[in-house]
Amino acid sequence: MHFQMIHENLNVFDLKRSLHFYQEALGLTEVRRKEAPDGSFIIVYLAAPEGSFQLELTWLRDFDRPYQLGDNEFHLAFRTDDFEAAHRHHSNMDCICFENPSMGIYFISDPDGYWLEILPPA
Numbered sequence: 001m002h003f004q005m006i007h008e009n010l011n012v013f014d015l016k017r018s019l020h021f022y023q024e025a026l027g028l029t030e031v032r033r034k035e036a037p038d039g040s041f042i043i044v045y046l047a048a049p050e051g052s053f054q055l056e057l058t059w060l061r062d063f064d065r066p067y068q069l070g071d072n073e074f075h076l077a078f079r080t081d082d083f084e085a086a087h088r089h090h091s092n093m094d095c096i097c098f099e100n101p102s103m104g105i106y107f108i109s110d111p112d113g114y115w116l117e118i119l120p121p122a
Contacts, residue, residue: 007045007054008076010114013066015042015059017111022046025093025108026078026116028055067112075107075115083120090118 012018022028028046031054035042039061046055055076080086083104090096090108097109107115 005053007056009056009058010110010112011058011060011063011067012110012112013059013063014111015044015057018057019044019046021095021111022055022057025090025095025110069113072113072115075117077117077119079119079122081121083118086118 019030026048028048030044031047032045033042041061042059044057044059046057047053087096087106090106093108095108095110097107097115099106104120105117107117109115
């Protein structure tokens with residue numbers, strides 16, 4: 001028996017803002033979308049040009065406040081081929097929320113407060 005990771009879901013409060021962030025910060029683009037016939041939810045799948053893993057963003061019409069992430073002890077990780085350029089880009093976006101120079105990594109925060117780890121080339 002074999003398993004393959006295919007996507008990770010994040011609930012988002014402002015879908016348009018989140019889609020813009022993920023496109024600008026990480027180059028992720030929409031690959032498919034599901035919308036409830038009654039308009040109660042929209043699910044958008046994003047992916048990078050390389051790889052098959054997808055990020056699923058779920059917007060719920062009736063959720064009327066930003067999500068409370070608690071201690072936010074989870075994160076997604078992204079590897080970049082140009083760490084210095086990525087760091088400059090994210091600095092310009094003012095979305096870096098934590099840096100660990102001794103480990104050679106940093107984190108950015110999306111519009112809902114989810115942390116995304118940025119890794120240098122392997």
